[in-house]
Amino acid sequence: MKLFIPGPTQVHPDILAEMARPAIGHRTPECAQLWGTARAGLSKLMLTQNEILMLTAPASAMMEATIRNLVHEHSLHVVNGAFSKRWFEIAKSNGKQAVAIDIPWGHGIDADGLRAALEAAKAEGKSYDAVTVVHNETSTGTVTPLEPLAEVLADYPETLLCVDAVSSMAGAPVRVDDWKLDVCLFGLQKCLALPAGMAIAAVSPRAMQRATQVKDRGWVLDFLRLAKGNEKEQSPTTPSTAHLYALVAQLKRIEEEGLENRWARHAEMAAATREWAASHGWLPYPQDGHRSETVSCIARGNGPDFVPALESLKAEGLLVSNGYGDLKGKTFRIGHMGEHSMADLTDLLQRFDAALNAEVQA
Ligand SMILES: Cc1ncc(COP(=O)(O)O)c(C=O)c1O
Structure with missing residues (x-):
């Protein structure tokens, strides 16, 4: 079957061959080398100096991690499709006081819409720890330009800009540092053209700082634990080395293109x-x-x-x-x-x- 669905998508035979390599120990120098090479390649792909976190998990796990690590209590969610709605629901199911800005499917929120929601909260003496936005809503093929939103958020420094770039990363411009994205996350199965199985996020220094103040971040999805693992080029949990081999090879192919x-x-x-x-x-x-x-x-x-x-x-x-x-x-x-x-x-x-x-x- 040839896949023209919006992910998962076709995987190149050379990449599939990478996945058939023998397993290696995840505490070996070979694995550390792979981990470090993948992180360096991802920094280039994402155009960022931010901390790159990697998990053997679906992209939704990084959506959940974002909420658990960065939101004390209040979060704001731009909802314009199925996946943006999922992020809102993830926040609610983690016990957060989550508020949705419902906008019609097929539309994106603009700067004024975001500012109005932030001001409405301010008028109630409330502020949001984070706002979540899906850059490319796969359910409707709808893009939300992010730069105007980041400009608004410059006036609300307590609110972190958290972005799902699951179906845009590596297929359309996503400039993490230029656009001041505090979290930018994605999975491998869309424009990177790998089988599903890893979740990636670039997390800004101020978002990492926030995580140090948030209670009950859990264990598996703890940004601080993941970042600590990076210091030794290791994952706290056992990673899929098949995906790591494939990711490193695919990042090289992308660089060549x-x-x-x-x-x-x-x-x-x-x-x-x-x-x-x-x-x-x-x-x-x-x-x-x-x-x-x-x-x-x-x-x-x-x-x-x-x-x-x-x-x-x-x-x-x-x-x-x-x-x-x-x-x-x-x-x-x-x-x-x-x-x-x-x-x-x-x-x-x-x-x-x-x-x-x-x-x-x-
Ligand atoms: C925009 C977007 N966000 C999140 C997800 C969830 O990804 P996963 O199934 O890897 O958790 C998808 C999956 O299609 C998606 O398209």
């Missing part, structure tokens, strides 16, 4: 997908200015029903995602991320057209 070239390749695929969708009378689901370059979410509009074509493609071994949750049948999503090339995408879209034509003729 060039980060900007990689971003440009994703942007080109997104533009071609939007043009193709328009030719069928379909519309981009997200608002203008908020359209993802790694996952296109396409609404039916006046175009033909796409669901039978998704089924035909699946029978041919090509997996494209139906809409998320309530958007099923109303939207579909093409993940053009990671290893996919324009040639792969063109082939998919031609086969999609053939499936649509076959439907019309049937």
